[in-house]
Amino acid sequence: MNWSRIYKIVFFAAFMGIAAGKSYAQSGDTRYRQEVILSYSPVKTLDLSGSYRLDLIENITQFERSNFEFTANYSATKWLKLITSYRYITSYNNDQHRFAIGFSVRKTSLNKKYQFQFKSTLNFISDYLDRDYWMYEDPRLVLRLRARFKYNISKKVGLTAYTETFARNFSEYRFYRMRYGTEVNYSPKKRHTLSLGYFYQHEFNRSKPENSQTFTLSYEFEFKKKKKKGTAAVAPELKE
Numbered sequence: 001m002n003w004s005r006i007y008k009i010v011f012f013a014a015f016m017g018i019a020a021g022k023s024y025a026q027s028g029d030t031r032y033r034q035e036v037i038l039s040y041s042p043v044k045t046l047d048l049s050g051s052y053r054l055d056l057i058e059n060i061t062q063f064e065r066s067n068f069e070f071t072a073n074y075s076a077t078k079w080l081k082l083i084t085s086y087r088y089i090t091s092y093n094n095d096q097h098r099f100a101i102g103f104s105v106r107k108t109s110l111n112k113k114y115q116f117q118f119k120s121t122l123n124f125i126s127d128y129l130d131r132d133y134w135m136y137e138d139p140r141l142v143l144r145l146r147a148r149f150k151y152n153i154s155k156k157v158g159l160t161a162y163t164e165t166f167a168r169n170f171s172e173y174r175f176y177r178m179r180y181g182t183e184v185n186y187s188p189k190k191r192h193t194l195s196l197g198y199f200y201q202h203e204f205n206r207s208k209p210e211n212s213q214t215f216t217l218s219y220e221f222e223f224k225k226k227k228k229k230g231t232a233a234v235a236p237e238l239k240e
Contacts, residue, residue, distance in 0.1 A: 028211035031064070032056040047073040053218075060215075065091035073104075080105055082122060099124045102144075115150045143167045158185040160197075161234040176205045183216070189224040 032055075053067040071085040074088040075136040081104045102121030108114070124139040148162035159182070166177035180200025188194070197216035203209035 028213065029057055031062040031212050031214040033214060033216045033218075034065075034215060035216070038223070039220060040223040041225060047074040047075075048070075063092070065089050078197075079107060081120075085121075094127060097126050097129050108151040110133070113152045117148045117150070119146045119148070120144070128183045141168060146212075157186050159183075160185065162199075174205050176203060176209075178202045178204075191224060193220040193222075194218075195220075 016149050033053055033149040035050055035051055035053040039047060041047050049069075049071045051067075051069045051071075053069070055064040055067065056062065057064040067089050068088055069085060069087040071083070074082045074083055083100065083102045083104060084099075085100045087096075087098040089098065100121045100123045102119065104117055104119040106115060106117040117122040117207075123142040123144065125142060126134065126137075128138040144164060146162055146165055148160060150158055150160045152158045155186050161182050162179075163171045163181075164179040165175055178200050179201050181197060183195055183197035186194045186196075195216070195218045197218075199216070200208075201212050201214065203211060
């Protein structure tokens with residue numbers, strides 16, 4: 001498999017999508033997301049994380065919402081992960097609860113410089129955590145599909161390009177949103193990762209579609225697992 005060629009194709013497609021999005025961005029909105037993530041792996045096959053994300057809209061001048069998320073990823077095999085998460089969203093107007101289940105598959109080159117990932121999650125969205133409420137108002141379902149390609153320039157710097165689609169009303173297979181994005185990851189020290197990103201969002205099949213461009217900034221700190229006495233240290237794998 002020619003990883004170099006795949007890398008060039010995916011990055012070209014991502015940047016073409018972003019370039020095409022700029023023609024719409026003038027009539028859309030510029031947004032900003034800032035996130036702090038704490039992660040921990042109690043065992044080799046289980047990754048746990050908690051995060052807080054602040055979203056700004058209206059050309060980065062107004063508060064949109066706060067997001068508190070808890071995620072658990074279980075590595076069933078070297079290439080397959082099972083995903084579950086809960087997100088609490090709060091804003092001036094209303095609150096939301098989002099539960100997600102899904103999986104991701106990935107393929108990494110032998111030299112660990114190139115990595116391709118496909119991720120699929122089914123989201124259950126509700127305004128209330130109330131069984132009586134659900135009897136009259138079913139949770140809204142959203143299917144998210146994402147393809148991502150990462151190129152590790154070095155042990156400290158990585159480049160990512162991705163595209164993601166959103167669908168709902170599954171009886172009609174109605175897709176209503178596309179995202180095209182790119183991201184730079186920098187790890188100055190072990191367990192510390194800083195990420196800068198940008199994505200363009202295009203909506204359709206909606207009564208009031210919203211096209212926007214979003215800049216992102218995130219910081220992740222990974223708690224160190226305590227070593228057992230008498231065990232040798234194992235070199236950490238490259239992060240996704």
